[in-house]
Amino acid sequence: MSITKKIKIEKVEREFDFKGFWVRLWELLAPSHGMIKKILYMMVVVELSRLAGPYIIKLIIDLISDFSADKIWQLVLLVAGMFFVYEITSLLQYGNDRKIFKVLADSEKYILESSHKKLIFLGLGYHEKENTGNKINKVQRGTDKIMELISNLSWEVAPTILQIVLTTAVLFWMDWRFGLVILFFVPVFSFLTIKINRQVFPLRKSRYDNYEHAAGMMTQSIVNINTVKSFVQEKKEGERFGNIRSKIHDGLLLEYGKILHQNLKRNLVIDLGRLFMMVFGTYLVWTGQITIGSLIFVFTVSEKALISLYRISRLYDRIMESSEAVERIWELSKEEIDIKNPSKGLRPAKIEGEIEFKSMSFSYAQSKSNALRDINIVIPSGATTALIGPSGGGKTTLARMVYRHYDPTSGTVLLDGKDLRKYDMYAFRRFFAIVPQDVEIFNASVSENISYAKSDASMKEIKAAARIANAEEFISQLNDGYDTVVGERGIKLSGGQRQRIGIARAILANPKVLIFDEATSNLDSYSERLIQDAMDKICKNRTVILIAHRLSTIKKADKIVVLEKGQVVEQGSHLELSRAPGGLYKKLLDLQKMGEVD
Numbered sequence: 001m002s003i004t005k006k007i008k009i010e011k012v013e014r015e016f017d018f019k020g021f022w023v024r025l026w027e028l029l030a031p032s033h034g035m036i037k038k039i040l041y042m043m044v045v046v047e048l049s050r051l052a053g054p055y056i057i058k059l060i061i062d063l064i065s066d067f068s069a070d071k072i073w074q075l076v077l078l079v080a081g082m083f084f085v086y087e088i089t090s091l092l093q094y095g096n097d098r099k100i101f102k103v104l105a106d107s108e109k110y111i112l113e114s115s116h117k118k119l120i121f122l123g124l125g126y127h128e129k130e131n132t133g134n135k136i137n138k139v140q141r142g143t144d145k146i147m148e149l150i151s152n153l154s155w156e157v158a159p160t161i162l163q164i165v166l167t168t169a170v171l172f173w174m175d176w177r178f179g180l181v182i183l184f185f186v187p188v189f190s191f192l193t194i195k196i197n198r199q200v201f202p203l204r205k206s207r208y209d210n211y212e213h214a215a216g217m218m219t220q221s222i223v224n225i226n227t228v229k230s231f232v233q234e235k236k237e238g239e240r241f242g243n244i245r246s247k248i249h250d251g252l253l254l255e256y257g258k259i260l261h262q263n264l265k266r267n268l269v270i271d272l273g274r275l276f277m278m279v280f281g282t283y284l285v286w287t288g289q290i291t292i293g294s295l296i297f298v299f300t301v302s303e304k305a306l307i308s309l310y311r312i313s314r315l316y317d318r319i320m321e322s323s324e325a326v327e328r329i330w331e332l333s334k335e336e337i338d339i340k341n342p343s344k345g346l347r348p349a350k351i352e353g354e355i356e357f358k359s360m361s362f363s364y365a366q367s368k369s370n371a372l373r374d375i376n377i378v379i380p381s382g383a384t385t386a387l388i389g390p391s392g393g394g395k396t397t398l399a400r401m402v403y404r405h406y407d408p409t410s411g412t413v414l415l416d417g418k419d420l421r422k423y424d425m426y427a428f429r430r431f432f433a434i435v436p437q438d439v440e441i442f443n444a445s446v447s448e449n450i451s452y453a454k455s456d457a458s459m460k461e462i463k464a465a466a467r468i469a470n471a472e473e474f475i476s477q478l479n480d481g482y483d484t485v486v487g488e489r490g491i492k493l494s495g496g497q498r499q500r501i502g503i504a505r506a507i508l509a510n511p512k513v514l515i516f517d518e519a520t521s522n523l524d525s526y527s528e529r530l531i532q533d534a535m536d537k538i539c540k541n542r543t544v545i546l547i548a549h550r551l552s553t554i555k556k557a558d559k560i561v562v563l564e565k566g567q568v569v570e571q572g573s574h575l576e577l578s579r580a581p582g583g584l585y586k587k588l589l590d591l592q593k594m595g596e597v598d
């Protein structure tokens, strides 16, 4: 009992929604509905034929308790019948098992596929609010739990319930008093089962929260392993993980202690049922109201039903365990895609690439202040527009608006004079390419990483792109050159190398609109100069949005827009802005000249 004191049972606000759970599970299994119905019909037949076996045994016993030689053929027929019935049952079960396996295999495939698809198509807004470990955990565990649930339901729960219903009916038919026994014990038993689950529900829920917590902690310490080691926090991480696992361990013991305790009561109920059946049955045989065969039949089927009751109550526990997982994966399936693609969006064959912001404001969900406020700028086609300003000013956000990763809170973003929301999202984005500050690298070869947007690119094209991006030299020094697998998130590459791969990737995509988001910030001055030359080459005839930190990078831009606190504070050419007295650009320029700001 000492454990009880240690664990604070967190109050659970949400009671278990039993009906909702089944509705959700049924929705998740939509593609298998037809098959599941067939399985259920078949199950009734299988369970009926299961009752036929013991009934034939009853007939045989009745026959041999009053046996004479002329009944030999009857006996042979009955014995053969019994064999036949058992074989039929087994064949029917075989057929049904195959269907159940099909549902299992199918549902695993479509639930995982649709969850993956959902995650891929959901906007950045969704992905920002959920942590990677959680998302993957949700999908993987959810699917596993659903598989487990389907197996339990189709091999245990549904047949057992059917069996109990059919047995009760048959017992009533034999003698209503037998039927009454089952009718009495089933509710008592169910009551006990539901009661224990009510008690255990909050414990289980907090255990599950702790599971997730522990998994998250493990992920965090492994993902940030460099920091853990550099700051010598291995021991602390180990202790924190150990603490949470102790909570789980103690909770588990407490939970199962309660369940095992309750099992004593459940067993008592079953034993009382048996006792009653036997006493009452013996009495009926004694007084000549039923035969010995009937008593054996009653005892066999009721024994089965009572044991099934016991089993089903344990399954109830397990169904409750799966419910969380089902709930979460269902929620994912219902997650609305926040950026809606128009059904008949524009799909231009080519674009000019002029982008205009008209009185556009935007704020991130759950954020109080506007990230961008009343933006009115034109990004001319075929020219280079630079975005500069202090960090947190909204430059990256503006670039995301151009991509329509988010929709404006008010105002519009126009591409070639038309609202971006009128375009088919996947069509217009093909004309765009971006080199973000943190280039995402797949755990694949260098050449696959470069040709990500153009998987049919030839080696010659890939090499040409790498050359322009000034990546050729370092690639040739890698162990396997272009075939080197660069590790998860590009862990085997330096920041500057990752950026150059990102640039090569964008070059190969050959976009009409090219966005560099501080793409040269991780490069040394020498590499930056080389990249600069490369950019000069590839920026011709494209709309280029150049977000840069160092002002030296942007001097040549046709237009410079200065963003501060989400607002455009200045725009014009380098010459104009550097002469504007008191302007932010001039101030930044002077600071950099003094070498105070890199």
Ligand SMILES: Nc1ncnc2c1ncn2[C@@H]1O[C@H](COP(=O)(O)OP(=O)(O)O)[C@@H](O)[C@H]1O
Pocket (backbone or CB within 6 Å): 128, 364, 365, 367, 371, 390, 391, 392, 393, 394, 395, 396, 397, 398
């Ligand atoms: N995903 C996000 N959710 C909420 N706020 C964000 C998000 N991304 C950026 N912000 C906020 O928006 C503002 C602009 O950020 P950002 O566009 O990244 O600035 P910059 O690229 O100019 O440094 C900052 O105040 C930042 O905290």
Ligand SMILES: [Mg+2]
Pocket (backbone or CB within 6 Å): 395, 396, 397, 517
């Ligand atoms: Mg930024």
